[in-house]
Amino acid sequence: MTVLQALLLIFFNGDEVENILMSVGVWLGFWFLFQKSGVKGWWAFCPWAREYMLARCAGREPEGRVTSVLAFMMTACTIALEFIKNDAGGVIFGLFFTILLFTRLIYEIRVYNGLTEVYGVSKWWIIPWLFADFLVAPIWGLSKKFQPEWKAEEIQRASLATIQGHNIEGMKEGLTVNLDERTATEFFQKKYLLYDIHMYIKPGHMVLLLGGSGAGKTTFLNAVNGYEKAKAKVTLNGGNIYSEYKKMQYEVGFVPQQELMRGKDTVYHTLMDASLLRVPLGVSRAQRRARVEEVMKIFGLEPVKNNLVEKLSGGQKKRASIAMEFISNPSLFILDEPDSGLDGVMARELMEQLRAIANQGKIVIVITHTPDRVIDLFDDVIVLAKDKNRTGRLAFFGPIEEARAFFGKEKMEEVVMAINRKEEGGEGRADEFIERYAEVQNG
Amino acid sequence: MAEVNAEGRRRHSYRMRHRGRLAQVRIYLGKMLRMFVYENDWKVLPMAALIAALVAMVVRKKFFLNMEGDLMGAFALTCVAIWNGCFNSIQAICRERPIIKREHRSGMHISSYVCAHMIYQALLCLAQSILTVVVFRYVGVQFPAKGLFTPWLIVDLAFTLFLISYASDMLSLWISSLAHTTTTAMTVMPFVLIFQLVFSGGIFSLPAWSESISQFTISNYALKCIAAQADYNNAPMDTAWSTLVKLKDKEIGGTATVGQILDYLSNGDNQLVAAIRSREVDATTTVGNAWSMISSSAAYQQFREQPVEVGPLMDALIGGNAEGASASPEAALVRTFLENSQLLRGADGGPVKAGELIDRFELESMIEDVKDVVIGRQTTVGELIDIIAVSPDAQSRRGENVTVRTTVGRLMELVGEEKIKDLVRTQTAAVSRVEAYERTEDNILSYWFSIIFFTLIYALFTVITLEFIDKDKR
Numbered sequence: 001m002t003v004l005q006a007l008l009l010i011f012f013n014g015d016e017v018e019n020i021l022m023s024v025g026v027w028l029g030f031w032f033l034f035q036k037s038g039v040k041g042w043w044a045f046c047p048w049a050r051e052y053m054l055a056r057c058a059g060r061e062p063e064g065r066v067t068s069v070l071a072f073m074m075t076a077c078t079i080a081l082e083f084i085k086n087d088a089g090g091v092i093f094g095l096f097f098t099i100l101l102f103t104r105l106i107y108e109i110r111v112y113n114g115l116t117e118v119y120g121v122s123k124w125w126i127i128p129w130l131f132a133d134f135l136v137a138p139i140w141g142l143s144k145k146f147q148p149e150w151k152a153e154e155i156q157r158a159s160l161a162t163i164q165g166h167n168i169e170g171m172k173e174g175l176t177v178n179l180d181e182r183t184a185t186e187f188f189q190k191k192y193l194l195y196d197i198h199m200y201i202k203p204g205h206m207v208l209l210l211g212g213s214g215a216g217k218t219t220f221l222n223a224v225n226g227y228e229k230a231k232a233k234v235t236l237n238g239g240n241i242y243s244e245y246k247k248m249q250y251e252v253g254f255v256p257q258q259e260l261m262r263g264k265d266t267v268y269h270t271l272m273d274a275s276l277l278r279v280p281l282g283v284s285r286a287q288r289r290a291r292v293e294e295v296m297k298i299f300g301l302e303p304v305k306n307n308l309v310e311k312l313s314g315g316q317k318k319r320a321s322i323a324m325e326f327i328s329n330p331s332l333f334i335l336d337e338p339d340s341g342l343d344g345v346m347a348r349e350l351m352e353q354l355r356a357i358a359n360q361g362k363i364v365i366v367i368t369h370t371p372d373r374v375i376d377l378f379d380d381v382i383v384l385a386k387d388k389n390r391t392g393r394l395a396f397f398g399p400i401e402e403a404r405a406f407f408g409k410e411k412m413e414e415v416v417m418a419i420n421r422k423e424e425g426g427e428g429r430a431d432e433f434i435e436r437y438a439e440v441q442n443g
Numbered sequence: 444m445a446e447v448n449a450e451g452r453r454r455h456s457y458r459m460r461h462r463g464r465l466a467q468v469r470i471y472l473g474k475m476l477r478m479f480v481y482e483n484d485w486k487v488l489p490m491a492a493l494i495a496a497l498v499a500m501v502v503r504k505k506f507f508l509n510m511e512g513d514l515m516g517a518f519a520l521t522c523v524a525i526w527n528g529c530f531n532s533i534q535a536i537c538r539e540r541p542i543i544k545r546e547h548r549s550g551m552h553i554s555s556y557v558c559a560h561m562i563y564q565a566l567l568c569l570a571q572s573i574l575t576v577v578v579f580r581y582v583g584v585q586f587p588a589k590g591l592f593t594p595w596l597i598v599d600l601a602f603t604l605f606l607i608s609y610a611s612d613m614l615s616l617w618i619s620s621l622a623h624t625t626t627t628a629m630t631v632m633p634f635v636l637i638f639q640l641v642f643s644g645g646i647f648s649l650p651a652w653s654e655s656i657s658q659f660t661i662s663n664y665a666l667k668c669i670a671a672q673a674d675y676n677n678a679p680m681d682t683a684w685s686t687l688v689k690l691k692d693k694e695i696g697g698t699a700t701v702g703q704i705l706d707y708l709s710n711g712d713n714q715l716v717a718a719i720r721s722r723e724v725d726a727t728t729t730v731g732n733a734w735s736m737i738s739s740s741a742a743y744q745q746f747r748e749q750p751v752e753v754g755p756l757m758d759a760l761i762g763g764n765a766e767g768a769s770a771s772p773e774a775a776l777v778r779t780f781l782e783n784s785q786l787l788r789g790a791d792g793g794p795v796k797a798g799e800l801i802d803r804f805e806l807e808s809m810i811e812d813v814k815d816v817v818i819g820r821q822t823t824v825g826e827l828i829d830i831i832a833v834s835p836d837a838q839s840r841r842g843e844n845v846t847v848r849t850t851v852g853r854l855m856e857l858v859g860e861e862k863i864k865d866l867v868r869t870q871t872a873a874v875s876r877v878e879a880y881e882r883t884e885d886n887i888l889s890y891w892f893s894i895i896f897f898t899l900i901y902a903l904f905t906v907i908t909l910e911f912i913d914k915d916k917r
Contacts, residue, residue: 088652227548227913249550250461260545264481265474276470277550281460308481325549 022134026050029137033057036141037118038151048072051111056152058114063107065186070104105130118148172238175201175224175332175363182216182223182230182392192391193219194230196438199382199397201365203237203331206358206377208400209367210412211384212420216392217367220384221334224365225252236332250278253325255335259317263310267301267320268292270309271327278328291327299323299353315346319353326357333357333364344373351377371412375400381412385419385430395419395433407433464555471551471559484567491527491571492578498523499582506584507673510680510875516584517669518646520575521662524604525639527571528611529632532564536619536909537628544912553909557616561902564612572604591672591884599672603887606894607665611639613901614661620908623915645670661897667879668890675880679868687867691852702841705832711825714866718858720825727821731814738807747798753787 030044030053037057043050048068055064077097084090112129116122119140128136140146182194194216201207211217222228226241226249234241241248261270271292279288296302299319304312309320318338325333335354339347351366351374358364358379365382368374381403383396396406396415407415419433420426462470479485498519505512536543547553576597580586590599615628618635622628641647643662644654657663711717737743761774761781781787786803789795801807831837855863879886 088650249548254545254548256541256545258541260542262474262478262482262539262542264478266477269474269477273470273474274549276462277467277546278461281462 025134025138029134029139029141030054032141033137036146036151037148047075055111055114057148058111058118059150059152060111060114061186063110063114067104067107067111070100070107074100074104118150119146120149121146174203174205174237176235177201177224177232178234179220179223179230179232182219182228182232192389194223194384194392195387197384197392197394198441199394201363201380203363204358204361205379206355206364206366208371208375208378208381208412209365209384210371210381210416211392212386212416212424212426214390215384215386215419217384218336219392220382221254221336221365221367225249225254225332225334227254250280250328251330252332252334253328253330255322255325255333255338257336257340259309259321261309261317261321261324264308266306266308267296267312268305270320271295271301271323274324275327278325295323295327298326298356314341315350318342318350322350322353331362333362335364335366337367337369339368339370339374348374375412381415383407383415383419383433385434386421387434388431393430393434394437395430396437406437461550464552464558467552467555468558468562471556472562475559475563479563479567487527487531487567488570488574490530491523492574494523494526495575495578496582499579499584503579503583503585507587508585508678510675510678510872511682513670513673513675513678514645517666517673517675518643520600520604520669521607521643521665522640523575524572524607524665525611525636525662527575528568528608528613529615529636531567531571531608531615532560532612533615533619533628533632534625535560535564535616536905537622538625540623540912540915543909544915547912553912554906557902557906557909560616560905561613564616565609568608568612569605571608572601575604576601587674591882591887596672599887600669603665603668603672603891606891606898607661607668610661610894610898610901613898613905617901617905617908620905661894664890664893664897668887668894670877670880671882671886671890674882676876676882678872680872680875681868683871684864684867687851687855687863691850691855693851694848695851695854696846696848698844698846700841701837701843701845704845704847705828705837705841708828709832715858718862720823720828722824724822724824724827726827727817727819729814730810730816730818733818734807734810734814747796747801749797750789750794751797751800753782753795756787757781 027044030050031041034043034053034057035041039053039057043053046053048071051071052061052064052068055061055067058064074097077093077100081090081093081097084093108130109126112126113123115129116125125136177197177199179194179197181192181196184191184193197220209217209221219228223230223232224234224241226234226245229242232242236248236251239248239251241252265273272288275288275292279291283291293302296305299322301316301320301323304316309317312320318341322335322338333354338350338354342350347370354364354366355377366378371378371381378400380398381396381400382394383403384392385395387393396403398406400412403412403415404410407418409415409418416426418427419430420428421430422428502512502516502519506516507513543551543556546556576586580597586595586597586600588596590596592599592602614635615632618631619628622631639660639662642649642653642657642660643666644657644660645663645666649657707713708716708720711720757778761778787795787800789799
């Protein structure tokens with residue numbers, strides 16, 4: 001049911017012939033429009049899904065999901081109204097229907113706005129789209145004047161010719177990652193977020209994680225630490241992180257990008273509570289206190305131990321956030337942009353502290369967008385890139401020097417530029433490196 | 444704690460046990476109590492006192508004194524408790540949602556976190572409830588002495604308030620767990636409050652279809668519970684009486700037949716009429732007074748001018764009749780004398796008038812001799828009405844229309860204000876009784892358990908909702 005049909009139903013009680021004519025207009029128009037935009041034409045005949053597909057053509061998938069659900073609910077509401085005989089039920093469903101209608105109107109405006117952008121036409125087209133889509137859709141679908149600037153891509157399974165494919169044997173020490181795929185289902189559509197990533201990281205290594213925006217860096221880290229499960233096998237010092245997650249989660253320290261701490265608590269209490277959560281039961285109170293004091297000393301938080309967290313400087317907050325995870329002395333330490341918002345000196349200082357942690361035999365994985373100022377502190381680099389199907393793939397894993405040779409770039413920021421898509425201002429060579437790296441691994 | 448051996452290799456310490464749910468409850472409870480001081484959560488206490496004071500000033504002169512006051516007070520207290528509860532926790536979870544996600548990732552149990560909140564919020568609600576009743580008392584609300592479960596109603600009521608605000612607290616804790624931002628939570632809050640208050644079912648009369656909805660509101664059970672504790676059903680109702688007092692100067696009346704009025708006034712089953720009929724009337728006077736009233740009346744003057752038929756008069760005075768039947772010879776002689784004398788003839792030679800006869804026989808001077816004799820007796824209005832009702836004159840006039848005009852105040856005076864007041868207050872209270880407001884242990888316990896049920900359900904919903912916190916979009 002279109003918005004116009006709904007309005008007709010409310011104000012003019014509808015007319016069957018009109019409805020049929022309008023439906024034919026919508027079917028034909030959408031059939032040709034979908035084909036122009038790279039979506040299969042038969043979707044035009046699928047009520048509710050049609051709205052979502054149109055939104056895909058407009059590059060407005062989230063709005064399309066809402067519009068489809070609203071369209072389905074409006075149909076259900078209309079059917080319900082046919083059966084409801086008492087006044088109260090009629091009032092409630094009528095009110096509900098009206099709310100749905102106006103909500104849908106807003107979402108359709110967003111979708112049509114996207115459509116005008118994709119087809120490069122005036123925004124005024126939104127109005128006829130809203131009230132007479134059965135007329136506008138055939139015009140847009142049949143006229144050669146209306147051509148999309150880009151086509152909606154069918155997200156399919158990653159299909160590069162070469163894949164790494166083979167699993168790395170799990171080691172007794174260090175981190176072994178064998179990730180086959182990490183998918184997400186959105187609105188009945190399976191999307192590949194990560195695919196075919198295999199590596200082994202030795203203990204005591206500090207690893208840089210590089211990748212353009214949307215390459216799946218955080219998704220990868222979440223898959224590695226077991227927080228968001230993937231089709232994978234991840235072992236840390238011989239223990240399977242996925243099957244023994246409840247026990248092994250304390251072995252992994254994940255420091256998020258933001259300083260997620262309660263601002264109104266003191267530094268000391270924040271760390272003490274963190275120790276209570278993370279430190280095993282066998283450790284005595286005195287030992288815990290000593291550990292908290294030690295961690296505060298390592299991260300330079302002693303002078304501000306009785307200050308409220310919200311009163312700390314940016315650098316101190318970062319250090320406190322890292323200290324919270326470090327309190328349990330984890331084997332694998334993952335940090336998502338720990339240097340964001342810090343000046344060069346403070347960032348360097350922080351990274352040196354992380355290097356010191358790695359030197360204790362721990363694995364430290366760091367995402368940073370300014371790697372070159374501290375690149376000398378890292379042992380290895382992981383480069384994730386979006387392939388042509390926008391799936392996160394492994395473009396490189398190995399020592400820094402090898403990475404420079406592999407990409408032919410001196411700086412890591414240049415590596416990121418090389419793998420970024422052209423529309424993002426990069427060189428668009430991600431697929432090339434992904435294939436080359438897989439070939440190298442396959443020998 | 445993980446430890447590092449001599450070679451810098453770490454031992455596999457992940458098989459060690461970490462703190463369980465109960466221990467984590469203690470951690471978070473301690474954290475929340477610190478937040479109470481640092482995060483300004485303590486401000487909810489003076490706010491609760493302030494709200495209680497404002498409401499108490501409005502209801503203090505009526506609460507526990509009559510039905511209207513009880514209902515209004517119950518509604519006001521319900522509002523206060525729900526408001527307090529809702530605002531205690533509406534931001535509690537959503538303001539630290541990313542932190543909860545992080546801590547959950549680090550081993551925090553959601554059930555422990557929610558349990559700590561439940562304990563912390565229970566302490567807040569308890570303090571607020573105590574403050575509320577204390578402020579009510581201080582402002583001047585007169586609590587009845589005895590409670591059903593404790594020797595003091597104020598304690599019973601404080602417990603009810605605690606349960607209400609705690610249930611509301613858990614409801615808004617659940618909303619806070621659903622909302623991703625404080626703005627969303629605060630936007631939803633007014634709708635929840637309005638829903639609770641409108642569908643409480645006490646103040647607003649709900650259409651039949653919506654009554655079942657009110658079964659799902661905390662306010663419904665809250666209001667019933669407080670009204671029952673205030674002994675709503677045994678309180679008088681003042682609305683009708685105060686309305687009647689305002690109408691004192693209002694003129695009332697209309698047209699009715701004499702018959703209708705007499706029938707109405709003769710009906711002793713009617714309580715109002717019975718009250719009028721029972722009033723005593725002093726119906727005694729002296730012969731002199733009666734005579735002066737009669738002699739000065741227009742009717743008497745007319746009577747004096749009326750001609751008198753002599754024949755029947757002599758029949759009465761002497762006996763026999765004009766034909767001499769049954770009369771003695773002496774009577775027949777006197778009759779003949781009188782008939783032929785001027786004594787029974789008018790001054791103009793025509794028939795004698797009543798006034799002439801009274802004057803000739805000096806009847807008025809005879810009354811002077813007995814003027815101080817008391818006649819009549821004490822009687823009631825009812826008796827007088829009955830006498831009038833059966834009189835031939837009244838019967839003959841039953842069909843006549845009579846227009847009666849008076850004021851409400853005059854009518855009330857006629858019956859007696861106190862009697863009407865008692866009657867109106869008790870009768871309107873009798874028809875306004877509500878079974879759900881009956882002050883029984885069963886009733887109040889069932890309301891308490893219903894509210895507790897809501898509390899537990901909302902707490903459970905909070906746990907279930909937060910278990911999905913990992914699914915939040917990044």
